[in-house]
Amino acid sequence: MKYESVNQALEDLRKHQQTVSAYQHAMGVMNVDASTAAPKGSWEGRGQTMGILSEIAYQLDTDPRLDEMLTFLEAHMQELDPQQKRQVEVLRKGFDETRKIPAQEFVEYCVLLNDAQAAWEKAKLENDFDAFAPFLEKIMATNRRFAGYYNPSLAPYDALLDRYEEGLTMAALDPFFEKLRAAIVPLIAKIQQVPQIDDSFLHRHYPVETQRRFSDYLMEVMGIDRSYCTLAETEHPFTSGFNNKDVRITTHYHADDPSASMFSVIHEGGHALYELGGDDCYNFTVLQGGASMGIHESQSRFYENIIGRSRAFIHAIFPRAKELFPEQLADVDEEMFYRAVNKAQPSLIRTMADELTYANHIMIRYEMEKQLIGGTLEVRDVPKEWNRLYKEYLGVEVPNDTVGCLQDTHWASGLVGYFPSYALGSAYGAQMLEKMQADLGDVFADVANGDLSKVTGWLKEHIHRHASFKKPGQLFEEVCGEFDASCFTDYLTKKYTELYNLK
């Protein structure tokens, strides 16, 4: 249709966004249900339903009527309020990106990812990289081709990075990771030379039922309103937010390691506070949810590490931990607990890595993705290069591909250019802490009393409430000024020098 008034186009745009939200909501609930409650044998029918709904959602994303609304509104940008402008901008970016992919190639890619997921699971189980390699080759080739569709004037990997973190480039990431490496690698080396932290008491038997009560307590301390956020159990913890009054987080319990669930709850709780903290006006629009993966990880990792692994937080929660696990922690004091949950030790599995060595896992994936997309690394050489980098960056030998280059699901899911957000999030968080303390003074006195309201209040005001109204880079800079990775390296250096009494 031809639009005759801005209001008419805006009304259609509002409805369009609500409809897209409804499909995302329904498919999101089905995904959460699939991994929490659904009977195991129900996958086939759900696959069919999700296929049908995804196709309809794709048609909505590429609907020529959306193009008409956007084109009309783009010609009347001066009449729109800032929120409406941003909606048009974000929808245009998504529409163009999706439309640039020829339908046939999109469908083939969906089929490829579906097959690749099953192939990866099997290959990981059987430590058989060769069986997965043909899929990975096609995924990398497709991403390289799609990068050209998205933005042919960018280097392909930059075009991919931009999808997950608007404006992020290799030119920004190279010095960032170089700086992290320069700070972290020597720290790790020094730690190897001093007495290690004893965390053996964390591997006693902690009944899952009691851990569940501990999770409830942690969510309470975080100030997460359970009327709007549930906690369920899955193999791999995740957060799903449907709007600012419906967020689901999950954790996993290991009876021989309560810290696995403890820090999963705090990490996912950080994501949840972000989703819950968005202003109502963004619900059911394209501006709902976080600004980017990097900003989202900045929140989850802020709570998990900067708060959750701080001496102040451990001081606040330790009495309750001791109450729930009196025998397991009988010979443990607060300081021992603090040190144990901060033990730094190079390891093989990214998701289990400590705060210090975590970024090195990301560097390795970044190096490999750059080369795979850039064409300087062949898929068949991935295991060799992976193992070489783990030796170089973390000093560990990779015994097999199951715990090596097959450990993560991301590439099989088509997520190329997504990993750097994890490290970026940590660094964002450290700089946010500096700014927060500059604004509020020392926040850890309150944290030590189990009061996170100042911390969450500041984050809500500066980050959460804006949902994705602002571009991630803009949001960050308006709050913290120019990004400076040394906040993060300084934070790590100070924390680990003190913790390990390094010279």
Added chain:
Amino acid sequence: MKYESVNQALEDLRKHQQTVSAYQHAMGVMNVDASTAAPKGSWEGRGQTMGILSEIAYQLDTDPRLDEMLTFLEAHMQELDPQQKRQVEVLRKGFDETRKIPAQEFVEYCVLLNDAQAAWEKAKLENDFDAFAPFLEKIMATNRRFAGYYNPSLAPYDALLDRYEEGLTMAALDPFFEKLRAAIVPLIAKIQQVPQIDDSFLHRHYPVETQRRFSDYLMEVMGIDRSYCTLAETEHPFTSGFNNKDVRITTHYHADDPSASMFSVIHEGGHALYELGGDDCYNFTVLQGGASMGIHESQSRFYENIIGRSRAFIHAIFPRAKELFPEQLADVDEEMFYRAVNKAQPSLIRTMADELTYANHIMIRYEMEKQLIGGTLEVRDVPKEWNRLYKEYLGVEVPNDTVGCLQDTHWASGLVGYFPSYALGSAYGAQMLEKMQADLGDVFADVANGDLSKVTGWLKEHIHRHASFKKPGQLFEEVCGEFDASCFTDYLTKKYTELYNLK
């Protein structure tokens, strides 16, 4: 489009049914999620999403292209196989019925029901009928209006009855209930004159965690494959089936009454076996699921009462009950347990009612619905009339609305004209038992060994596998001959005369 071949029209009809199934599946999962896992405060956003999806589903149901497919196929019925013919017939009935509801009214009703659900839960919790009354008024008014759309030449309540049980009328129900009343009321009176059954041991403390294990056992005895059927916990137990490989049942636990969950699990398990037992060919078509509410209730109540409350079944499961609750059942034997779970005693809560007095609860709802839809009862007078009827039909005083007119979720869910199916189902079940025993001989010998395979095998063969391929009346009559309510009254009279040693 104009169709040129039957195959082309059938292919479109297949796709249409799959798409409708996909929406039903997604909305069904959202509904299950809403009452099992979703955060309590999330109803508003879900209401919006359900409104949008319902509207799209409504458009599908009234799509002129569906009319074209059906019209073309109706002109070529001789070329269709029986299943395709029935699909056309059922889709035509639904299309004609739904098209009569204006789209806007339909969507508003869906939103109303979502809000009413939350309002009812709160009102029940707080014993505040007035807070729920405005929702109930709107629901009754909408049903009365819709009844006129469905079939303006029927009395409104008959038009509603027909939706749940094709062809059912007040003219059929009045004498049916009269017959039940004539048999049951004297039985109840006689029972008041003889020594009562002691079921006090059922009100000892039965920890919920152990009751959960008992539920797992009961589902095992029933032969329900947990790969395709989950068990969750809700205030009001229910069954949701999405296809024959994805069924969800729920129960509720009362620590001071294990029979509440026990018979909920068996009842919902009966629904589940029906949903699970449909032939694969009906999945993702309009013939998926049960033939009618009455047939569905015949299955659930067959398992709950005719099997579950039989001496044979109690013999089979009592050892396990005793194993799980050794202290609570220390002084209890099998016969005491059998008698306790069959204790007949007029009471307040329908879902907790015994097999004998249950129908009286239905009669009350039937009387009230007739009047609410007929316009001779105002919603504001519901509590008064409810309490009056409980006194008249069951001889009990209703102390508050939480255990009175707010006890059931049905009206809040828009189910008006649905209740009679429960009593009808019981009567269907009693007649099925006669036929089953005529075919197989005494089935209770196997039941006493915990082997329900003959029973379920017969029901699967004659009822379950047909899903809704046949009309309910036709299905019933093909298996059991003409419906005869005296099978049910004879069954009750025999059982309770023996149980209470009546003259």
